[in-house]
Amino acid sequence: MSPRFVAVAATTALLLGMATACSSGGTSADGGSGTIHVMVYGDATNKVEKQIVETFNKTSKVKVVLDTVPGADYQQKLQTVINTPQAPDVFFNWGGGSIQPFVKADLLLPLDGFIAQDPGLKDNFLPSVFNSAVVDGKPYGVPMRGTQPVLLFHNKKVLADAGITPPKTWDELVADAKALKAKGVTPIALGGADQWPTLMWFEYLYDRIAGPGLFQRALGGDPAAWAGEDSRAALAKLKELVDAGAFGTTYDSVKFTDGGSPALVAKGKAAFELMGSWYYSTQQDANPDFARTGLGYTGFPTVAGGKGDAADVVGNTNNFYSVLKKTKHPEAAAAFLKLMYSDEFVKAQLAIGNLPTTTNTANFLDTAASPEYSKYQYELVKAAPSFQLSWDQAYPPSAITPIHVAVQQFFNGKLDADGFIKAMQALSTS
Numbered sequence: 478m479s480p481r482f483v484a485v486a487a488t489t490a491l492l493l494g495m496a497t498a499c500s501s502g503g504t505s506a507d508g509g510s511g512t513i514h515v516m517v518y519g520d521a522t523n524k525v526e527k528q529i530v531e532t533f534n535k536t537s538k539v540k541v542v543l544d545t546v547p548g549a550d551y552q553q554k555l556q557t558v559i560n561t562p563q564a565p566d567v568f569f570n571w572g573g574g575s576i577q578p579f580v581k582a583d584l585l586l587p588l589d590g591f592i593a594q595d596p597g598l599k600d601n602f603l604p605s606v607f608n609s610a611v612v613d614g615k616p617y618g619v620p621m622r623g624t625q626p627v628l629l630f631h632n633k634k635v636l637a638d639a640g641i642t643p644p645k646t647w648d649e650l651v652a653d654a655k656a657l658k659a660k661g662v663t664p665i666a667l668g669g670a671d672q673w674p675t676l677m678w679f680e681y682l683y684d685r686i687a688g689p690g691l692f693q694r695a696l697g698g699d700p701a702a703w704a705g706e707d708s709r710a711a712l713a714k715l716k717e718l719v720d721a722g723a724f725g726t727t728y729d730s731v732k733f734t735d736g737g738s739p740a741l742v743a744k745g746k747a748a749f750e751l752m753g754s755w756y757y758s759t760q761q762d763a764n765p766d767f768a769r770t771g772l773g774y775t776g777f778p779t780v781a782g783g784k785g786d787a788a789d790v791v792g793n794t795n796n797f798y799s800v801l802k803k804t805k806h807p808e809a810a811a812a813f814l815k816l817m818y819s820d821e822f823v824k825a826q827l828a829i830g831n832l833p834t835t836t837n838t839a840n841f842l843d844t845a846a847s848p849e850y851s852k853y854q855y856e857l858v859k860a861a862p863s864f865q866l867s868w869d870q871a872y873p874p875s876a877i878t879p880i881h882v883a884v885q886q887f888f889n890g891k892l893d894a895d896g897f898i899k900a901m902q903a904l905s906t907s
Contacts, residue, residue: 511805512539512540512541513542513806513810513813515543515798516565516567517544518546518796519547519551520548520755521759521761521829522758523543525622525822525829526545527543529816529817532816533813533816537809537813541809547734549671555568559579560584564803566800566810567800567810568798571793574870574871574872575870575873576617576618576797577873578874583802586617586799586802586807587617588615588800588814594811597815597818598815601836602834602835603836606624606795607619609794610799618799619797620795620796620797623833623834624832624834624854624858625754625755625793625794626790626857627777627790627791627792628751628753628857629644629751629775630751630756631643631748631773632747632748632767632772632773633770633772633773635662639653639656641653644778645778646778646780646781647778647781648781650723650778651718651723654721658721662748663724663725663741663748664749665723665724665747665750666728666738666739666741666746666749666750667731667750668734668738669728669729669888670728670729670730670732671732671733672882673867673881675885677751677791678715678718679711679884680791680868681777682711682780684791685777685779685780685783685785686710686714686780686784687707687710687711687784688783688784689789689863691708692865696872703898704898707784709894712887716887716894719888725747739760740763742772743760743771743772754792754854755830755831757830761829761830776788776790777790785863786863788861789865790858790864790865791864791867792864792866792867793867794866818835823837823838823841824844827842828846829846830845830846830847830851832851832855838855842855879900880904882900883896883901884897
């Protein structure tokens, strides 16, 4: 999970063309000319990445070429090229399990050498975020977008017309869903065809009911964690919401990545959507008037009797840039990474609704596209006792598809609780 919004319009020919365009070019000496390729996830945030690349290229002899890959294709593309001559020099990732296999394969450059030359590459970021890309005690990533807690977004007018307010408890959410359905509105938009948006519901309910410990035990190699009473209670709550018709009947054919589910909320056809904080920039890009005046947001509801702290959040601590060990221009890569804590970077990210995790971000919150939204996020993350990394990013990439299939099949009734638990127990953490 991450900012994944993009109109998936790229053709196979475009992807094949990109494969031949991603290799490093130029001379081997950093003092000379040449290029480094930076591969990023294609979505609304790319406007900032293009701006930063332009700034870098104004003064650097080694130029950055930005290769954007449509969000729906990014993981597969990265896996395909990472160990080939077409690999980028620098690439976007989620830290955690998303880069562990690359570290084990000795493909990534540890960044401690860069940090020794410029301690700001570490010291200018919040430690809890920076450490998300530390593997086996060594840093392999620099934060490059914004922190991405998952929030419950809503259409203010739809809620007002239905006479309801954003739910603070699970029981209120279920009651709201029934009231909205009775009025002919889809209570909750869901890009179920992408699968990962469905996962967010599991992540929050498991946290609210069991606390963060259950998932940490499972990730640490204890499959029994999935079979306990708290796990079954979370699944029962999810089934309750699905059976209440909260997600409508066509969610498995709707995508977030092509703008489908956000459009339902923006157009008033759905009331809520659970999504990462990049949702603001998604709506700002596609429906700017709605983003400015009609979009509301709250934290995830509490669950009565749950063990999780109501202030816990789930999502992505940030996205990261990692560097391939075989880059011909490591010094240029290091210089490029320094821009990730520049004032220009912070202001540009805030301008599209993202919240950078630099230590000086608080100084610029008033410059954000929506200062209120950015301050809300900042305080939410700052106060969170636990910030649980998305399950599909905490596990290694080999687990992504099994996780996504399991959550989709549970939602559409093809797996019962025992089937879901069995699927999760089969995941590999290595």
